[in-house]
Amino acid sequence: MNTLTPNTEKFIHDNFLLENDFSERLYHEFAASMPIIDYHCHLPPKEIAENHIYNNLTQIWINGDHYKWRAMRTFGIEEKYITGTAADHEKFSHWAKTVPYTLRNPLYHWTHLELKRYFDIDLLLNSSTANEIYTEATAKLQTTAYSCQSLIKKMNVRVVCTTEDPIDNLEHHRHIAKNGFGVKISTSFRPDKAILIADSNYNSYLDKLAEASGVDITTYQSLCDALYKRLDYFNANGCKLSDHGLSYIPYKTYTDTEIENIFQKRRANKTITVEEEEKFQTAILLYLCEQYHNLQWIQQFHLGALRNNNERMHRLLGPDTGWDSIGDYPQASTLSNFLNSLDSKDKLTKTILYNLNPSDNEVLASMIGNFNDGRTKGKIQFGSGWWFLDQKDGMTKQMNALSNMGLISCFIGMLTDSRSFLSYPRHEYFRRVLCNLFGKEMLKGEIPKDFDLVGQIVQDICYNNAKEYFNF
Known part of the structure; x- marks a missing residue:
């Protein structure tokens, strides 16, 4: 069961993108x-x-994803936090900081749809929620149910x-x-x-x-x-x-x-x-x-x-x-x-x-x-x-x-x-x-x-x- 309690109305809901x-x-x-x-x-x-089985959320979600990399570079994130030597948790933190500013880019939709469908996480990803989301998703990824x-x-x-x-x-x-x-x-x-x-x-x-x-x-x-x-x-x-x-x-x-x-x-x-x-x-x-x-x-x-x-x-x-x-x-x-x-x-x-x-x-x-x-x-x-x-x-x-x-x-x-x-x-x-x-x-x-x-x-x-x- 998801341990995170959203403090906003669910963004990804049953009728997401469905207008009638x-x-x-x-x-x-x-x-x-x-x-x-x-x-x-x-x-x-x-x-x-x-x-x-991936060790953490960065390895499965950010590493190798040039869609995310382009967005982070545009937002002014240094390369060491994208493809460089920074720790995985640091890379995720910089991605989380970028996400709110991908609004109207498909990355914003994909990000929250993937968090919902794979991890049952309804929180919007940003700097404030980054640690909670990273911790819960990473814990799940380390189980055989997420191989x-x-x-x-x-x-x-x-x-x-x-x-x-x-x-x-x-x-x-x-x-x-x-x-x-x-x-x-x-x-x-x-x-x-x-x-x-x-x-x-x-x-x-x-x-x-x-x-x-x-x-x-x-x-x-x-x-x-x-x-x-x-x-x-x-x-x-x-x-x-x-x-x-x-x-x-x-x-x-x-x-x-x-x-x-x-x-x-x-x-x-x-x-x-x-x-x-x-x-x-x-x-x-x-x-x-x-x-x-x-x-x-x-x-x-x-x-x-x-x-x-x-x-x-x-x-x-x-x-x-x-x-x-x-x-x-x-x-x-x-x-x-x-x-x-x-x-x-x-x-x-x-x-x-x-x-x-x-x-x-x-x-x-x-x-x-x-x-x-x-x-x-x-x-x-x-x-x-x-x-x-x-x-x-x-x-x-x-x-x-x-x-x-x-x-x-x-x-x-x-x-x-x-x-x-x-x-x-x-x-x-x-x-x-x-x-x-x-x-x-x-x-x-x-x-x-x-x-x-x-x-x-x-x-x-x-x-x-x-x-x-x-x-x-």
Whole structure:
């Protein structure tokens, strides 16, 4: 039982974000109890396999969370209290001091929703409540009821798909599969390091890929052979998805001779041009996507991030530490040509497209209709609001664009895209936003006041569509 006594009215209550009776009924009767398929995240499989227990709230909640880190830096918190050498309790205290000033940022909602759902804590987090909250949550975390596997089960999760590089040996996934868990833990194949040929570490990465695959990578064809062996290995270990995080999908015409020459040039540590880079990326992406089709996998493309903007801090802390933002890359033309090239060979597998720039919402919402060929319900998906857009406004705009230009009834819904075991209430957050969107239109008479129809669509978006689409 929660020992904390809130001195304010509960912020996270039963009808949080639900603005009318229709929204409330849709959420409580149709959405709330649906299981979760988290088909894209970055949870560490090692910690799942070991059923890790965290020592304190900072370790599970702040460490590794670049959303929180960016907010703390903006508020003027020194780096030693964020990613530095300060004690865990000190880091938490500085996060608690920041939280009241995240008002209107999704972090404020997520923070209190997570405290409520995992720890049954209703207090608002601030400097005055920090010690109480840290003490109670930390005490709970040190019990088996709060191990990594327990935290996943607590949120009614049925499937988790982590994200691994082709060189990963999937030992932790194999351990989980062998020992049983009750929740399916799968993976996504993310070969971006083999695609981004202009990266300064490209050749050293290919050496690692050669070792993992047992293929001596001396030609472009041997690179493809190495990737094929890793695809086969991932497939044998239950993988059914790929994932790519690219600024944009390039599309340049090329010859086989050009691609081999570009590969050899880069293997010799020579600088390649932007045009050569895009030709190579086009070739390797088309090769991979045809293999995904052959394997009956689902491919995901996360498009539009402008990464590692702060060179000084990137040198100090490395990637994925909070220095990325929204890019404004052209998406429509090359994406269309790329998908069309695959479709013309009847090699376009199920595809999920995510954008980071909200100005691309309508681009992707309309693009998916070009390649839905009637063979599979929702074959080409406009993915849920991602990264900077996985908040109430971003989700709403994504769903409105999809509704206006496609069929939201075929939408496969939310994912966490998170590194934290405390992020699963984001599915609840999404479901509340979804139900409120439909409920407001029911109230206005813009859609029928038919709970059999609307409730079924809500349940499909929350779970049923993803279950059918991924066929886990």
